[in-house]
Amino acid sequence: MKIAVLPGDGIGQEIIPQAVKALKAAGGHLPLDLNQGEIGWTSVVASGEALPQSTIDLIDRSDAILFGAIGGPEYEDWKRKNPRGSPLLRLRQDMKLFANYRPITLFPELINASPIKAELIQGLDLLIIRELNGDIYFGEPRGMVSDTPGQRESINTMRYTEAQIRQVAHAGFKAARRRRKKLCSVDKANVLETMLLWRDVVTEVGREYPDVELTHLFVDAAAMELIRRPTHFDVIVTGNMFGDILSDEAAMLTGSLGMLPSASIGTGAKGLFEPIHGSAPDIAGKDIANPLAAILSAALMLRYGFELEEEAQRIEGAVRQVLARGLRTGDIMEKGATRVGTQEMGEAVAKAIAAG
Numbered sequence: 239m240k241i242a243v244l245p246g247d248g249i250g251q252e253i254i255p256q257a258v259k260a261l262k263a264a265g266g267h268l269p270l271d272l273n274q275g276e277i278g279w280t281s282v283v284a285s286g287e288a289l290p291q292s293t294i295d296l297i298d299r300s301d302a303i304l305f306g307a308i309g310g311p312e313y314e315d316w317k318r319k320n321p322r323g324s325p326l327l328r329l330r331q332d333m334k335l336f337a338n339y340r341p342i343t344l345f346p347e348l349i350n351a352s353p354i355k356a357e358l359i360q361g362l363d364l365l366i367i368r369e370l371n372g373d374i375y376f377g378e379p380r381g382m383v384s385d386t387p388g389q390r391e392s393i394n395t396m397r398y399t400e401a402q403i404r405q406v407a408h409a410g411f412k413a414a415r416r417r418r419k420k421l422c423s424v425d426k427a428n429v430l431e432t433m434l435l436w437r438d439v440v441t442e443v444g445r446e447y448p449d450v451e452l453t454h455l456f457v458d459a460a461a462m463e464l465i466r467r468p469t470h471f472d473v474i475v476t477g478n479m480f481g482d483i484l485s486d487e488a489a490m491l492t493g494s495l496g497m498l499p500s501a502s503i504g505t506g507a508k509g510l511f512e513p514i515h516g517s518a519p520d521i522a523g524k525d526i527a528n529p530l531a532a533i534l535s536a537a538l539m540l541r542y543g544f545e546l547e548e549e550a551q552r553i554e555g556a557v558r559q560v561l562a563r564g565l566r567t568g569d570i571m572e573k574g575a576t577r578v579g580t581q582e583m584g585e586a587v588a589k590a591i592a593a594g
């Protein structure tokens with residue numbers, strides 16, 4: 239079980255060590271082989287490259303990737319002058335990770351930590367499947383059209399092929415089939431031709447899954463419904479950009495962006511597992527970030543990367559136990575709870591796993 243561990247930048251450096259502790263506690267009996275690599279700004283500082291060859295080699299000889307986050311003001315600045323694309327986007331594309339699973343599950347212990355009324359989120363369990371290899375993220379042409387002052391113009395292209403939509407639609411229907419058999423496809427087919435194609439192809443694929451109820455929503459209405467009736471959703475399948483935005487919104491239903499893990503799965507066997515949040519420069523280096531999204535991403539890695547359901551559940555069960563004991567990082571803090579830091583939370587989860 240060769241795992242490339244890429245903490246990256248900002249809080250990535252703080253949360254990933256906690257996920258590693260959880261992995262070691264849950265997988266002590268497994269042949270875990272964890273190897274750390276550099277990526278992002280941390281790597282630029284060390285070697286001048288955001289995705290150095292040593293990290294590419296490490297990924298090549300690994301079975302799965304545990305990723306923290308990359309980014310921050312210095313990095314965004316550096317990227318402007320070194321427009322070679324984001325290493326994360328490159329990994330997603332090179333590894334053909336076309337589907338990003340973002341499970342929006344409410345731990346009942348956090349029902350009052352969410353800014354949304356308890357009665358609206360009781361029993362919340364929805365899955366957003368975000369297409370990860372297409373859309374405006376990768377469409378050509380892109381870039382500066384004119385840099386003449388006063389007439390500057392820049393372009394990005396929303397682009398999808400039928401094959402890309404078909405592939406992620408199948409992932410959506412299959413996931414719904416394993417769950418409550420409801421798939422909601424989110425698009426903007428009332429305005430964008432790319433999204434008309436999206437709706438047509440998802441509808442066609444749907445004919446192969448007569449047991450799954452397919453509905454369609456425009457993205458603006460979906461953003462509203464996520465707050466108004468979040469428990470009505472089972473699986474949402476959507477494009478790269480809409481999925482990015484809707485999943486940050488949906489994270490707040492569970493209490494915090496710091497609670498949401500993700501699994502990026504592709505045509506190959508190798509998956510990439512990462513919290514959905516970023517490097518959070520505003521709280522980095524203070525030992526206050528919530529490590530649970532990273533820890534839960536490690537659980538997804540065991541489940542989807544290695545088919546170790548029991549070990550994955552041990553991690554998830556331990557997270558629940560620790561929350562039930564009232565331990566909270568600042569982002570999910572509530573009255574009467576005990577505030578802990580990143581490391582303390584990580585250690586508590588690892589101990590709960592070990593105690594079994």
Ligand SMILES: NC(=O)c1ccc[n+]([C@@H]2O[C@H](COP(=O)([O-])OP(=O)(O)OC[C@H]3O[C@@H](n4cnc5c(N)ncnc54)[C@H](O)[C@@H]3O)[C@@H](O)[C@H]2O)c1
Pocket residue numbers: 249253306307308309310311313314326494495496497512513514515516517518519520521526527528529531569
């Ligand atoms: N996958 C990734 O690597 C990834 C994802 C998103 C953003 N980014 C990058 O991260 C940098 C910062 O972006 P941003 O500030 O827009 O988004 P962010 O997700 O880093 O932070 C948004 C807000 O959520 C809070 N937050 C995020 N994770 C948290 C956690 N685990 N615990 C507690 N609070 C948490 C932050 O403090 C901040 O207030 C940018 O450079 C961006 O490109 C990277």
Ligand SMILES: CC(C)[C@H](C(=O)O)[C@@H](O)C(=O)O
Pocket residue numbers: 309324326327482514515516
């Ligand atoms: C950092 C950025 C490229 C990334 C994305 O937009 O996909 C992030 O927001 C995410 O959700 O993983």
Ligand SMILES: [Mg+2]
Pocket residue numbers: 482483486514
């Ligand atoms: Mg995002």
